Amino acid sequence: MTFQSIVLPMSEDDPRSKTFTYEGHDIITLKKEFEREYTIPDPQTAQEVIGYYARRIAEAVKLPAQFAVLAPKVREFFEQKAFGHAVDLNDHAIVKAMSTAVAHSVCVDVFKKALQALTIEEQTPQLLEPARLLSTCQPFPWSRPVWEGQKCIFNLVPCDNDFEREFAKFLDNAKDVTAFAKLPRAFGFTIEYTDTSTNLRNYEPDFVAIDKSGVQWLLESKGQENVDVLRKDAAAIRWCENATNLTEKQWKYLKIPQKEFEALQPTCLGDLKALSPVLLG
Structure with missing residues (x-):
């Protein structure tokens, strides 16, 4: 040492x-x-x-x-x-x-x-287990905002705040989105990253979606940002790169800041490319 x-x-x-x-x-x-x-x-x-x-x-x-x-x-x-x-x-x-x-x-x-x-040592990415379906997530109680989505596997989309509910509504109505889901904590999906103090942390992305071309999206609806947001972005981008290479299915990451989303008033997922978020691909 x-x-x-x-x-x-x-x-x-x-x-x-x-x-x-x-x-x-x-x-x-x-x-x-x-x-x-x-x-x-x-x-x-x-x-x-x-x-x-x-x-x-x-x-x-x-x-x-x-x-x-x-x-x-x-x-x-x-x-x-x-x-x-x-x-x-x-x-x-x-x-x-x-x-x-x-x-x-x-x-x-x-x-x-x-x-x-x-x-903390970065390791070579590898698939440790088969794909886990959202349909395997067990029922869980929820007392925060919800959206009764038509394109989501859950009967109600569990949202942490009003912006997430608005974003869920947007995904449900977007013509270029075939399916989406809010990733509930009960499902247990996290991405590891190191914070500004080099502590190992777990980041929980907000949404996943599939567009009409078959691209799978990891989506982060962001209200307020803190010092670790850029590190989470970088970790999510790496995860998408690794997932694409290991599964041969294209994954992309998109961060959607609330103020820019509200100003743009998008109607489809493709409109979000007009924002200036962290974007893969």
Whole structure:
């Protein structure tokens, strides 16, 4: 495991971070009844600090069972690398330096980046099981908006919001769409992607559709966008590329921003190409 880290200062922490103030308030009047200041005791051994950091790192990279493996690596990091030269972890000054907020931030960040690079590996796409039909999805309760679609295998299209309902209505009425479906969570279809913090996440696309030419579409109706949307788009595009290569059926991805959809007022799937979404093919 290769580490890239700043050299930690061998100085004591800010004394203000070693205390906290507790205030007691009356639950009815909210009047403050008393105030007490507590001092957080310093760790006495390096092993206490190492154990704490190892647990935080394991939580950060979602590998809680790897504490026993991480702890020796954390010890090696502080003993050989963190301070720019080898140090004696039995030295109380070193223990204090290991306990600073800076040391905590640097240690967890260094290990998180190194481990995430090792735990997430892109693999060669392959078909692991036969195609799974939407008709195998078990019935499930739904209390949000629905659309009574004619081209959908479900008797009601389960929508998460009003825009999805409007989009389901559009697909149902589009002359170049032969069939469509909202992908319910109960069906369990997800696409893996890494977020901006390089955590492995699962993305759940909104709709699938088939047009008259036989092209199969993965459709994402998007209201608000966050920092991970582009990563989800990229993952969906890769999925469509892989699905096309592995199944010999053409898949395309289309993202439909709500504002642009409402401004365009499309009547068929082909009209959506006039938008400026992420589009495959």
